[in-house]
Amino acid sequence: MKQSPYLQTALTAARAAEDVIRRYWEEGVEVRLKADASPVTEADVAAEQAIREVILSAFPEHGFYGEETGRTREEAEFTWLIDPIDGTKSFIRRTPFFSTQIALMQAGRLLLGVSNAPLYGEMAWAERGGGAWLNGREIRCGEVTELADAAISLGNIKTLAQGAGWAGLGRIVAQVNRTRGYGDFCHYHMLAAGQLDLVVESDLNVLDVAALSVIVEEAGGVFTALDGSPIDLEIGSVLAAGTPALHTRALETLRG
Template sequence: MTVIDFTAFIGRLATASGETILPFFRTSLSIDNKSVSHDFDPVTEADRAAEAVMRRLIKANFPQHGIVGEEFGSEHEDAEYVWVLDPIDGTKSFIAGFPIWGTLIALLHRGTPVFGMMHQPYIGERFSGDSGSAHYRGPTGERKLAVRRCASLQDATLFTTSPLLMNATDRATFGRVEQAVRLTRYGGDCYSYCMLAAGHLDLVIETELKPYDIAALIPIITGAGGIVTTWEGKPAQGGGRIIAAGDPRVHEAALKLLNG
């Protein structure tokens, strides 16, 4: 199986999941809370239905592959090829009717993300990458993605979904970077990373991400010329505290502040 064939198949996964999700968007949804604490971690019928559709397609076409999904757990995650699925990244935006969410589809080979896609079916956008290059396809056409150069933190635009998702210590640490940049904005979930790959912002910093939150975005960002690591500068596919930057100078400067 070639990378080209995998690319076509990922397109099929994106189409099938999008067709499953869209009938639920901006309708009256039943919403469950997955959190066992006092937090709110919503999941909807759309999340479950979309992941189920993708799992069925993967098992029918690549029964030897593993699957890691947000809603239905892991199967054969020690396989050579493993699919990592987040049917709706940004469920809180989804249930509020905002189109700042997307389906994340990653393919790992021996534990390393080799292809990723973020699909936003309501807007009709797809961001994809294979670490060597990254591409956008949407209503305005198709183009290659490229991060923008940014010489210093003082010139940078920073995004995070919400500082309230961080624990008190990490929030204070994040605040050091926030004070150093030119502009900080909140919200975005997976869209922030795609806008970084597209050259519209410079830095994304988040915490407590799961593998399915980040695996698909790594090949997109690195394919566009950016860098994604943990706050410790380690590989990011396992999740945790994540920093993504378009320019290595901004990445290095932010890491210094994050590590005190």
């Protein structure tokens, strides 16, 4: 596929971050807690800096919203959304379920996404109108339309367990064919590749899923918040499905 300068830059930035992450993976890191009690390492900070240098060297007029450095140029038409290591806890515990997330938003609309999981061995990307790709191979969501035939993956369901959403999730789990909990980038890659049919997740922010939403949608899927609203900067939950029909059925079941 032909890649825009934006996507080329995003892929270059993801590879620059991968070099940093692999170095720290070998050397080890010190861990500290942020104000919200979530962990952060030198690898997170250094990887974000590597991404920032690549992107802003190419597009100095663009805004930048990074997990570790916050927002700049909020008035800019284009804003890059970055999570240098989504899954820091996995990185710390030396499991491969972490990734670098890079997305580009123009005036509130997401244009592209890159999701690179170097220790897992997968890089996925997508650009509006260009399809979704995984390790250089074009991918598509599956064709399941009924809950009874669907494989679902759940992630970060703590807030659902604490509130009214738990009952709705229970109704879905009682109907689907198979339930797993792959989590993080992994279940979205699998959804886009047709290996899963439905993902439900809570306790997240836009930097975790902006890139993944473009990948799933370009693979033919539907990606919204749990209430069916479109993704925006305030998103905190996800209902993603491989087909519009399955998304509709899951949303109706959640609502009871």
